[in-house]
Amino acid sequence: MKPVEPVENEVKKGNLYGLGIGPGDPELLTIKAHRILTSVPVIAYPTMESGKVFARAIVADFIRPDQIEVPMPLPFSVERSSQPYYDIGAEKIAEHLEAGRDVAVLCEGEPMLYGSFMYIFNRLSKRFHTEVIPGISSTFASAAMLGAPLTFRNDVLSIMPATLEAETLRDRLAVADAAVIIKLGRHFAKIKTILQELNLFERALYIERATLPNQVIKPIAEVDPDNVPYWAIVMIPSQTNPQ
Structure with a gap:
């Protein structure tokens, strides 16, 4: 041939x-x-x-x-x-x-x-x-910038967009060992309400534009819902005792 x-x-x-x-x-x-x-x-x-x-x-x-x-x-x-x-x-x-x-x-x-x-x-x-x-990923860079370990041992990490329906977010956060909520923007007020309902508000951490010169880290209670950028993240770190 x-x-x-x-x-x-x-x-x-x-x-x-x-x-x-x-x-x-x-x-x-x-x-x-x-x-x-x-x-x-x-x-x-x-x-x-x-x-x-x-x-x-x-x-x-x-x-x-x-x-x-x-x-x-x-x-x-x-x-x-x-x-x-x-x-x-x-x-x-x-x-x-x-x-x-x-x-x-x-x-x-x-x-x-x-x-x-x-x-x-x-x-x-x-x-x-x-x-x-x-x-x-910004999700993991945020944990480093916040100085907060996300998971220990057998913890399961959940990453979820704030754009989800409130009921879906509530159900998934209720069973999460640790969580990162991305794409906050105009959805912050919804997230804040859910965190308060699930008694997660005091545990939650907030960061904007992780690793950039204009990075912002502040207590979540001080966040203005009307001025939250898309590039903001709420992190709920693990409560597992690492000792």
Whole structure:
């Protein structure tokens, strides 16, 4: 049988990287993430409707002028579906991959834990070679910044978004050994009420923008519900005696 000869001038497809860049402090970037970030020809990242580009800002000092940048505008409001925006972003990235250019998609925190890269992964990983580079999640960075161990021994940790219905949150918090509540924003008042009902309010810890220069840690009783950012977390550490 005659061997199949390679197609002349066939372009090898590029590699897709999901780059976990951590919670905000650029010094928390891993060595591997830094190597890929500074070597790929194309960098993609989500942008907010307000025009803010948080992911790029974290690694701005490492981006070269000759690298191609692909902003991906995404709606961060519950009223608007993000699906068509991810479709558009994925196809922009695919154009570069088809042309043989490697692309690193920046993702705050850990790409596979509530990360925006998961939606790009689902759209492109079957078409292109894909590698995910783990990053430090804001949930665990917050525990370090608060100086509060999350779990001991056989504790079960629950991570839950504040966007859940109140009844669901109440049921899950009621049986949690330890918990991290993310995506607070306008949902803080709901969370506060639930914590008070479950007698967890005094145990709860509060942090905003963990590891960033404008990080805020304050007693949860002093938090103004009208001024809680999306990047805020309530942590309920374990009560297990570590002795």
